[in-house]
Amino acid sequence: MSLDHQERTKSEAVLAHPLLYEATTSDVLVDFNGQDDPYRSINWPFRKKAITTILYGLTTCWITFASAIYSAGMLPIAHEFGVSKEVSTLGISLLVFGLGLGPLLWAPLSEIYGRKTVTILPYFIAGIFSFGTATAKDIQTLMITRFFSGFFGSSSVAITGGAMADIWRPEHRGVAIVVYSVTLVGGPCLGPIIGGAFVSNSSLGWRWTEYLTGILMVVQSVLDFLILDESYAPALLVRKARRLRLEGKNWALHAKHEEWDVSISEMSQKYLIRPFQILNTPIGLFMSIYGSFVYGCFPIEFQEKRGWGHVTGGLPFVALLVGIFAAALANVYNNRYYFRKLRENDGKPVPEARLPPMMVGGVAFTGDLFIFACQSLTPRYDLLCHTD
Structure with missing residues (x-):
């Protein structure tokens, strides 16, 4: 008997169990307690929904603000690092490129781990990269940090739409999206005005446009962490099942979401291929x-x-x-x-x-x-x- 065959036989013996191929019964699946269950995010009080919408809107606002406030400092940046204005413009292009690339990662992760964590953690990292831009000693560092600010900051852009669908019913969702859109587009409008005021002040300069962006994003991350609650229904049921298992010691209890065997091909089809299909x-x-x-x-x-x-x-x-x-x-x-x-x-x-x-x-x-x-x-x- 070959060594490979022996190892395979030993592995199969270790993984064997009498109930291995027994289907899960529905009585151990954890679900909401009816359509009116207050634990469902769509049944949250209006005040909580409104606060959640505003916080997600502001979170997205500051990353779009970051894309625009940089424009006021392009000429000073070009002069300080000895590059052309066209090269300094890459600071905007790379951040926007990161904004477009990041959702390909953050959107699928939010459907696995929930909205809150996948929004806040990358966003906080984006704020740190903004401080890196503010302290950059050469043009290469500035460009790299701008790209990663956009890449990590795009988590809010990718996930907010899903969060709005989690908490608002179709008849009210339109107004919520309008409020979110105002904050989304308001960032690029306010950025050049505030950036111009900073750049024209000799005691501040272009670096403080990036310091301000970093401060806003880090503070927003802390507020989101303290105030926002998870809104994705499958993630809520996973938490509920975990709590029930610990309280009742019934380890068979689980949420349907926990049965999902995440497939790279499935996620690629949904988040990499489908956007191009929609574009067609x-x-x-x-x-x-x-x-x-x-x-x-x-x-x-x-x-x-x-x-x-x-x-x-x-x-x-x-x-x-x-x-x-x-x-x-x-x-x-x-x-x-x-x-x-x-x-x-x-x-x-x-x-x-x-x-x-x-x-x-x-x-x-x-x-x-x-x-x-x-x-x-x-x-x-x-x-x-x-x-x-």
Whole structure:
């Protein structure tokens, strides 16, 4: 008998058990105590849901804020490290690249370990990397730390949507997403204004834009750790089953989620391949193109062509912020229309009922770009800028 055969036989003997192939009975599966179980996150009190939404929104706000506040310091960074402005611009590109790459890891991890831990821990690490950017002694260190700030900070971007679906029912989810979207887009609007104020102050400079970002992210991580509760239902049931096993000494009790044998191929199909499949659909492709076009049209010309200072050059972002609030109010009002369509459809989601505000905004946006382009060629009215 060969040595390999002996080892295999010994291993099979060790793993053998009389009940090995006995199916699990339903009476040892831990579940919620009905649809109205207060332990279910969707049954949380409104106050708790609102606080959770705001905290997740602020968590995402500071990482998008980090992507924009850097822009105010690009010229000082280029001068300090002796590189071109184009090279210093990589600090934004690499962070945004990290923001796009990170969700491929954090999204699947959140479905295994829950929302809270997978959001807070990477986000805290992102804040530490922001301090690394602030203390960078060379351009290489700055670029590396910016990338990892985006990569780890993207945990909030990847997970917040799922957290909102955990706690809000379809008829209320639209308003919650609007609140979250305001904080998400508000970060890039506030970043250049605050960054310009820091850069124009000789006692602060560009490094303090990164110190501020790190402070905000670390403080937000601590607040999230202290206040946020886990909202992912399967993770809640795993915790409940563990507590019941310890209290009752019945070690057969377990949650359905614990039976899941995580497969790399399954996760790859869901999080690596499916996004590209969605991109192949007309609605996915055109929405992505539309979104990239919107974010590529920020009024960056005010300092270069009109000679505005660091602070005043960032003020046009206030107009963008006003437009965001106006759009948010329109979407909140449209939620009444969506709720009516939802009831008419027997409670089943009606995605197209959310389109009217975007249809109006899309037409207004193109007109706004046309007027703005004309003003860029012959700048007469400085107050005219994006408000859509």
